[in-house]
Amino acid sequence: MTGDAMLIQEVATRDGFQIEPRYVETADKVALVDALSAAGFSRIEVSSFVSPKAVPALRDAAEVFAGIGRRPGTVYVALVPNPKGAERALAAGVGEVNLVASVSETHNRANMGMTPEASIEGFARIMETVKGAHVSTNATVATAFGCPFEGDQPTDKVIAQVERYLALGIGGVTLADTTGMANPRQVERLVARALAIVPAERLTLHFHNTRGLGLANVLAAYGAGARRFDAALGGLGGCPFAPGATGNICTEDLVSMAHEMGIATGLDLDALIGLSRDLPRLVGHDVPGQVAKAGRPGDLHPVPQAA
Numbered sequence: 635m636t637g638d639a640m641l642i643q644e645v646a647t648r649d650g651f652q653i654e655p656r657y658v659e660t661a662d663k664v665a666l667v668d669a670l671s672a673a674g675f676s677r678i679e680v681s682s683f684v685s686p687k688a689v690p691a692l693r694d695a696a697e698v699f700a701g702i703g704r705r706p707g708t709v710y711v712a713l714v715p716n717p718k719g720a721e722r723a724l725a726a727g728v729g730e731v732n733l734v735a736s737v738s739e740t741h742n743r744a745n746m747g748m749t750p751e752a753s754i755e756g757f758a759r760i761m762e763t764v765k766g767a768h769v770s771t772n773a774t775v776a777t778a779f780g781c782p783f784e785g786d787q788p789t790d791k792v793i794a795q796v797e798r799y800l801a802l803g804i805g806g807v808t809l810a811d812t813t814g815m816a817n818p819r820q821v822e823r824l825v826a827r828a829l830a831i832v833p834a835e836r837l838t839l840h841f842h843n844t845r846g847l848g849l850a851n852v853l854a855a856y857g858a859g860a861r862r863f864d865a866a867l868g869g870l871g872g873c874p875f876a877p878g879a880t881g882n883i884c885t886e887d888l889v890s891m892a893h894e895m896g897i898a899t900g901l902d903l904d905a906l907i908g909l910s911r912d913l914p915r916l917v918g919h920d921v922p923g924q925v926a927k928a929g930r931p932g933d934l935h936p937v938p939q940a941a
Contacts, residue, residue: 639898641862642888643677643838644670647698648713649882650870652682652689656918660694664701666909666916670867671705673905679711679732679864683719699726709770715746716756720763730770733757733804737795738781741812745776754798761802772806773799774840778824780815793827806836808864811851814844814880818854825858840864841883842871843922848883849891856897863888867906868913868921884923886910894931903930 647667651658663681670678680702686693695712704710709729714720723731735753736742742750757773764771778792796807809828821839828837839855839862841848852863869884886906892899903925910926 637861639861639900640856640892641676642885642899642901643679643711643862643864644675644867644885645679645840645864645882646866646868646870646885648679648681648692648711649864650866650868651691651917653871654691654917656916657691658916660697660701662916663694663698666867667698667702667710669905669909671703671708672902673909674899674901676707676900677709677711677730679713680728682713682715683722683726684713684715696722696726699728711772714760717759717763720760724764724767724769728769730772730806731760731764732808733760733771733773734776734810735773735795736776736781736812737787737792738777738784740783741777741781744783750795754795754802757799757802757804761804770806771804772808772838773802773804774808774810775799776810776812778809779811779820780813782813782815789824789827792824793831796828796832800831806838807832808838808840810840811842812840814842814848816841816851817847818850821851821854822858825855825860829859834859834861838862838864842880843869843883844880849888852883852888852891868910868923868926870913870917870921881922884910884925886925887923890925890930 647663667680681695681698682692683695711730711732712723712728714723714731735750739749746753775795780786799807839860841851865885865888866882867885869881871882889899889901889903907926910923913921
């Protein structure tokens with residue numbers, strides 16, 4: 635992809651399915667991941683190796699990784715919370731492990747049951763676990779754009795956490811707007827600061843559309859030099875430990891916008907729309923995505939006949 639292209643990582647099968655009340659069967663998860671691979675994704679966050687008691691919707695992570703077809707050139711990612719999860723991920727043949735700690739202490743205690751400091755100390759043990767393995771690493775700064783319990787998080791505090799990740803040898807960094815509190819001007823400022831220490835090819839932005847600013851924030855980040863973004867098919871997702879945190883930005887809506895603007899993604903939009911239209915069958919409810927409902931902007935309709 636060129637320097638102006640946008641790299642989109644699909645997260646619906648992890649971030650999306652983790653909070654769904656209806657359990658999505660393993661075979662359906664495998665089929666969806668395979669279809670997403672065929673649609674051209676170079677990165678798919680497949681599942682999470684967390685305690686089945688904590689996230690029962692993803693209790694079949696190992697079975698899903700065992701069942702998917704591995705498309706050459708696609709990295710299959712899993713979230714891991716601790717060294718035990720990392721061991722399970724390595725055994726499953728995961729291509730990248732993603733670690734998560736909130737910059738907000740209150741949110742991290744709700745989400746992880748510990749302080750951010752303790753979480754990052756745990757990252758060091760995870761890095762020892764994966765040392766020497768053929769697996770890449772990424773770490774997410776959750777609530778980077780605000781916490782529903784504490785409010786705004788100082789930029790210096792966010793950047794200091796990013797620097798700690800880099801000092802541990804973690805390869806990539808994600809800045810997450812966990813509760814959809816970000817605005818475009820704030821995004822521009824934080825992305826500019828982050829890109830001063832993290833190359834664009836290693837920095838990912840994770841936006842939620844909680845207050846309708848998801849795609850606006852993508853454009854602000856893109857204008858500031860970011861090129862990698864998480865998105866979820868149909869706009870699924872949300873953090874179970876963040877009040878009011880509705881879904882991630884919608885993959886097919888983001889791809890449609892990018893293509894209309896002449897920004898390459900390498901993704902098959904028609905295939906994504908078809909997959910999104912099938913999501914209600916899997917999850918048992920309508921999904922927020924708009925393009926799957928309205929069609930692409932260039933889809934023309936017959937002229938109404940005069941009465």
